[in-house]
Amino acid sequence: MTRISADDRLAVSQPAKAIQPAWVRIFHWINAAAMIVMILSGWQIYNASPLFDFTFSPFVTLGGWLAGGLLWHFAAMWLLMVNGLIYLVLGLATxxxxxxxxxxxxxxxxxxxxxxxxxxxxxxxxxxxxxxxxxxxxxxxxxxxxxxxxxxxxxxxxxxxxxxxxxxxxxxxxxxxxxxxxxxxxxxxxxxxxxxxxxxxxxxxxxxx
Structure with missing residues (x-):
């Protein structure tokens, strides 16, 4: 029969240590989603007027064409700016x-x-x-x-x-x-x-x- 030490019982009884507060997790995932949308739509916009001798595959772009890419890009831009600004303010203030x-x-x-x-x-x-x-x-x-x-x-x-x-x-x-x-x-x-x-x-x- 396996004996459980006092330290093991204490570790089990204590709740797991909180590492990432709720506000950090919420802002993190919103930023991640907004950034991914901006990247994929940005690649669509780039394809309309490339800076270099390559374009991005349609499979990794968002919007379907220039106007569609711009709509997605601007929508995600406002979300990223507002969410990111609040995150920066809270990160500094706390x-x-x-x-x-x-x-x-x-x-x-x-x-x-x-x-x-x-x-x-x-x-x-x-x-x-x-x-x-x-x-x-x-x-x-x-x-x-x-x-x-x-x-x-x-x-x-x-x-x-x-x-x-x-x-x-x-x-x-x-x-x-x-x-x-x-x-x-x-x-x-x-x-x-x-x-x-x-x-x-x-x-x-x-x-x-």
Missing amino acids: GRFRRKLLPITPSGVAADARAALTGKLRHDDLSRYNQVQKLLYVLVIVVGIVVVLSGLAIWKPVQFQWLTAVFGGYDLARYVHFICMALIVAFLVVHVALALLVPKSLRTMIIGR
Whole structure:
């Protein structure tokens, strides 16, 4: 007969530790859905006037044609902007960004990167981000802000002349917008891959524990 120790009984009796509060999970999934719609519809818009010598397959675009892509893109844009702005305000006001994303040091990033590449990075405490995660999350927030601003510069180049000028004009703003989109797609690929490799991290973003 297997005996259960006092520590085991205590672990069973205690509720699982809350890691991701409800507001974080809600904003996370809304942002994810809005970003995916924006990416797929953005590829449809790109196909109407390509910047490079390639276009995206119709199977990975949304909208069917230019006007349809624009409708989807603008609808998701407002959702992403409002949801993202509230998320940023709450993240700063509650101190979550400071607690979760700071500090970041070059030596810490290098050490955690080496540990990740050699399979030695621990995932025991999901309430704390390693420094590679911190850096990536900070960068994707910055890239997200730039992609929105460059998108506004492309959408309303006359009304937002000053903003379009900041990006070097309409044509350069399109390149900035595309590069930021590519960086976000790369982040999403890595993010999803890591979530699949560490399933409990995905569970915490669904149920919070």
